[in-house]
Amino acid sequence: MSDRRDGAPEGSAADASDPSPDGGHASATPSTHTVRLELVDEPGQLLAALHPIADNGGNLLSIYHERGNKTPRGRIPVEVDFEATPERFEGIVEALRSEGVNVMQAGTERYAEEVTLLLFGHLIDTDLSNTLSRIEACESASVADVSLAAPQGTEEASSARLRLEARAGETETALAAVRELADEKDLRLVEPLTGVDA
Numbered sequence: 001m002s003d004r005r006d007g008a009p010e011g012s013a014a015d016a017s018d019p020s021p022d023g024g025h026a027s028a029t030p031s032t033h034t035v036r037l038e039l040v041d042e043p044g045q046l047l048a049a050l051h052p053i054a055d056n057g058g059n060l061l062s063i064y065h066e067r068g069n070k071t072p073r074g075r076i077p078v079e080v081d082f083e084a085t086p087e088r089f090e091g092i093v094e095a096l097r098s099e100g101v102n103v104m105q106a107g108t109e110r111y112a113e114e115v116t117l118l119l120f121g122h123l124i125d126t127d128l129s130n131t132l133s134r135i136e137a138c139e140s141a142s143v144a145d146v147s148l149a150a151p152q153g154t155e156e157a158s159s160a161r162l163r164l165e166a167r168a169g170e171t172e173t174a175l176a177a178v179r180e181l182a183d184e185k186d187l188r189l190v191e192p193l194t195g196v197d198a
Contacts (some may be wrong), residue, residue, distance in 0.1 A: 030083040036105035050125035052095035058082040121187035
């Protein structure tokens with residue numbers, strides 16, 4: 001039995017224009033999505049991040065606010081589960097980013113690859129916080145962990161071990177962004193060995 005509602009008979013031109021065999025009904029079915037956000041530790045930030053979800057048709061299910069577990073940049077990770085159609089989900093992620101919310105993970109858009117890098121040079125003098133922020137601004141990667149060593153004090157050269165999480169297939173893009181930043185700040189970058197068995 002046909003589920004057509006436009007009055008056109010089966011096999012007509014209207015059928016040929018339907019991109020999906022179910023008439024597009026599956027794409028309108030809400031499913032559960034998760035976004036992982038990084039928020040500044042200031043009053044009102046969580047509420048401001050939830051507005052783009054609600055305003056774009058997301059139905060909130062749960063919020064996990066990790067206030068005691070800050071990111072390397074001193075921000076708070078927040079995981080939000082909600083229901084939305086695939087089209088609305090894409091709109092929600094875009095709305096969050098346009099509002100300046102750092103989306104660390106969106107649904108299946110996980111940071112699936114991980115690399116560890118070493119930076120050497122005047123990391124403190126060249127503003128380590130700025131370096132980390134600019135790496136985070138690259139949508140391909142997120143800084144998962146930072147370890148700084150400054151045995152001669154902040155006035156001398158120091159080193160930092162960075163653990164980056166990159167989106168699947170985008171590790172090289174993330175590395176290129178770090179290379180460019182290291183060149184600009186006159187830092188030495190030691191990249192991971194690839195294609196070598198440990």
